[in-house]
Amino acid sequence: MAERTVVVASAQGLHARPAKLFTQAAAGKGATIAAEGGAPVDAGSILRVMALGVKGGATVTIAAEDEAVLDELQALLETDLDAE
Amino acid sequence: MNVLAGSGVGRGAVVGPVARAHPAPPTPLEAAGPDSDAGRAEAVEKVAQAYRAVAAALTARAEEAAGTTMGEVLDATAAMAGDPELIGDVKARVLQGQDPAFAVDHATKEYIDLFTAAGGYLAERVTDLRSVRDRVISRLTGLPEPGVPALAVPSVVVAQDLAPADTAALDLAKVLAIVIEQGGPTGHTAIIAGQLGIPCIVRVAGAADLVDGQVVAVDAAAGTVTIDPDDEVRARAVARGEALERLASDHGDGATSDGHRVQLLANIGTAEDAERLTDAAVEGVGLFRTEVLFLGRTTAPTREEQADTYERALKALGGRKVVVRTLDAGADKPLAFVTRTDEENPALGVRGYRLVRTAPELMADQLHALAEASRRTGIEPWVMAPMIASVDEAADFAALAREAGIAKVGVMIEVPAAALRARDVFSVVDFVSLGTNDLAQYTMAADRLLGGLVDLLDPWQPAVLELVAAVSWAAGEAEKPAGVCGESASDPLMALVLTGLGITSLSMSPAAVPGVRFALSRHTRAECEAIAVAARGGRTAEASRAAALELCDTEVREVLALG
Numbered sequence: 001m002a003e004r005t006v007v008v009a010s011a012q013g014l015h016a017r018p019a020k021l022f023t024q025a026a027a028g029k030g031a032t033i034a035a036e037g038g039a040p041v042d043a044g045s046i047l048r049v050m051a052l053g054v055k056g057g058a059t060v061t062i063a064a065e066d067e068a069v070l071d072e073l074q075a076l077l078e079t080d081l082d083a084e
Numbered sequence: 085m086n087v088l089a090g091s092g093v094g095r096g097a098v099v100g101p102v103a104r105a106h107p108a109p110p111t112p113l114e115a116a117g118p119d120s121d122a123g124r125a126e127a128v129e130k131v132a133q134a135y136r137a138v139a140a141a142l143t144a145r146a147e148e149a150a151g152t153t154m155g156e157v158l159d160a161t162a163a164m165a166g167d168p169e170l171i172g173d174v175k176a177r178v179l180q181g182q183d184p185a186f187a188v189d190h191a192t193k194e195y196i197d198l199f200t201a202a203g204g205y206l207a208e209r210v211t212d213l214r215s216v217r218d219r220v221i222s223r224l225t226g227l228p229e230p231g232v233p234a235l236a237v238p239s240v241v242v243a244q245d246l247a248p249a250d251t252a253a254l255d256l257a258k259v260l261a262i263v264i265e266q267g268g269p270t271g272h273t274a275i276i277a278g279q280l281g282i283p284c285i286v287r288v289a290g291a292a293d294l295v296d297g298q299v300v301a302v303d304a305a306a307g308t309v310t311i312d313p314d315d316e317v318r319a320r321a322v323a324r325g326e327a328l329e330r331l332a333s334d335h336g337d338g339a340t341s342d343g344h345r346v347q348l349l350a351n352i353g354t355a356e357d358a359e360r361l362t363d364a365a366v367e368g369v370g371l372f373r374t375e376v377l378f379l380g381r382t383t384a385p386t387r388e389e390q391a392d393t394y395e396r397a398l399k400a401l402g403g404r405k406v407v408v409r410t411l412d413a414g415a416d417k418p419l420a421f422v423t424r425t426d427e428e429n430p431a432l433g434v435r436g437y438r439l440v441r442t443a444p445e446l447m448a449d450q451l452h453a454l455a456e457a458s459r460r461t462g463i464e465p466w467v468m469a470p471m472i473a474s475v476d477e478a479a480d481f482a483a484l485a486r487e488a489g490i491a492k493v494g495v496m497i498e499v500p501a502a503a504l505r506a507r508d509v510f511s512v513v514d515f516v517s518l519g520t521n522d523l524a525q526y527t528m529a530a531d532r533l534l535g536g537l538v539d540l541l542d543p544w545q546p547a548v549l550e551l552v553a554a555v556s557w558a559a560g561e562a563e564k565p566a567g568v569c570g571e572s573a574s575d576p577l578m579a580l581v582l583t584g585l586g587i588t589s590l591s592m593s594p595a596a597v598p599g600v601r602f603a604l605s606r607h608t609r610a611e612c613e614a615i616a617v618a619a620r621g622g623r624t625a626e627a628s629r630a631a632a633l634e635l636c637d638t639e640v641r642e643v644l645a646l647g
Contacts, residue, residue, distance in 0.1 A: 015205055016156055016157065016159070016209075017160065019160070020159055020163040023167075024163070027168065028168075042168065042169050044168050045168055046160065046163040046166075046167050047164060047167045047170055047195050047213075048167075048169055050206060050209065051199065051202065051206065053202055
């Protein structure tokens with residue numbers, strides 16, 4: 001299981017729209033996401049991801065078997081999805 | 085032009101397209117799911133299908149609203165309906181033997197609790213979670229998609245019935261009128277609509293056949309819903325709507341066209357109601373029904389608790405007149421701690437002021453609490469007792485109230501005996517207030533809760549008018565105020581009759597005030613007196629009303645849809 005630590009770029013954090021885009025990309029790929037110091041949750045679950053309450057600028061840890069999946073998720077997290 | 089009939093609330097008239105709303109499904113009760121592996125597997129598949137269908141419907145709505153905040157919220161809501169963890173939890177519960185709808189409710193509840201506890205942005209998303217839950221449960225149980233649709237244009241909301249949460253979710257700026265199949269004129273929806281001044285028609289048979297987008301004319305005064313109205317019906321609705329808007333903007337004190345003052349007051353039941361009146365165009369409160377404080381409790385509220393409530397109400401009205409009615413329990417308003425259950429005729433039993441015979445401490449506590457609120461605020465409430473039959477009772481109540489420190493003491497006149505001897509009653513109290521609903525019940529010996537006797541309970545019954553006239557005459561002789569706080573005060577035509585008889589204040593639901601104010605302002609005192617004479621000349625309720633209507637100003641008749 002590969003891991004990466006990423007800073008969330010979306011100004012408002014992982015709320016409705018960023019969370020939706022992120023979980024859509026992660027769905028069914030066995031990826032997890034954890035807030036700093038928290039337990040990892042299913043990165044495909046919008047309810048779990050929103051419940052992390054991650055704010056913009058916060059650090060999260062993502063994990064997946066596949067490096068390509070991690071690349072995609074990292075890119076999403078490092079984009080300000082609110083600004084699009 | 086097909087016309088549906090119901091019971092109207094308010095006087096408004098509007099024309100607009102139908103937007104149907106369906107109630108949220110009832111909370112699923114704990115029940116066992118299918119008892120075989122095959123049945124459970126099938127139920128799991130149905131749950132998955134229901135979530136997929138709900139997600140698809142929400143996504144479609146999100147696309148319609150793309151680019152807006154509503155679109156983003158719907159998009160996230162659609163994602164919640166596709167959440168693998170939530171659906172996985174529901175499936176696991178069903179496989180363990182739970183009923184599918186119950187499993188949906190409970191699995192969702194975990195997230196609701198989590199989001200609620202997190203507060204802030206997440207807590208606000210609880211509404212979306214509930215909306216997904218209700219939609220899925222409705223699908224599973226074969227009910228129509230629940231909720232009020234997002235209104236794109238001003239619409240007439242049509243529903244079987246609306247729960248308080250549904251009403252709260254309405255975008256009021258876009259609600260032209262509310263039409264419901266069920267409910268009643270005193271139900272939740274009707275009350276809210278009345279307070280907001282939205283025309284509402286309840287118990288509309290045939291409302292189930294109205295479809296989204298169909299144009300209807302709603303006339304709350306007439307209680308009708310006209311499908312595909314012609315130009316004439318449309319024009320009348322628009323004209324009345326505009327006239328009513330003008331009335332609502334008049335905030336003057338109640339008076340006849342030649343300046344004879346008649347106070348226009350509001351009926352309230354709670355301190356919150358009083359607070360809603362702070363900026364309202366009413367001259368005070370003519371009836372504060374205090375029993376709401378006592379209902380649904382196993383013991384009476386303490387003096388302190390009561391004083392706090394009365395203080396809030398007095399403060400909210402900021403020195404305007406507030407008439408408080410002491411506890412009116414018994415009969416149709418039983419209280420756990422005082423009402424006797426062995427009475428054969430509770431309406432004729434120990435109720436209202438008569439409770440002082442069995443529970444004198446209730447009256448003492450209430451009077452002292454009122455006096456305390458008066459001391460705290462420096463505002464003197466007018467205090468009256470309900471269900472007074474004899475001058476002895478009136479005198480006893482007046483003595484108790486004055487002893488407690490109440491300055492303005494009065495009694496309700498609801499019993500014919502008190503009306504007939506109003507002159508004697510006035511010799512011991514400062515004012516009276518006529519409760520016309522109970523006065524009609526006791527004069528006509530007809531239970532006011534029996535729908536089948538509604539013709540006998542008509543406040544236009546000549547015998548009832550005769551008693552009101554007797555009380556008004558006694559008030560004039562005593563030079564003391566006599567108000568009316570029953571339903572009839574909110575009828576603009578009856579208000580003219582009452583004014584003509586010499587009634588000095590009219591208390592009603594706040595929404596009824598503009599209509600009554602308008603009717604009064606279009607008649608002189610002498611005209612009101614002539615209308616009263618005409619009404620008293622009728623031999624039947626119908627004839628009395630017709631005679632009054634004959635003399636009523638034509639614009640008032642048209643704008644208020646009096647007939």
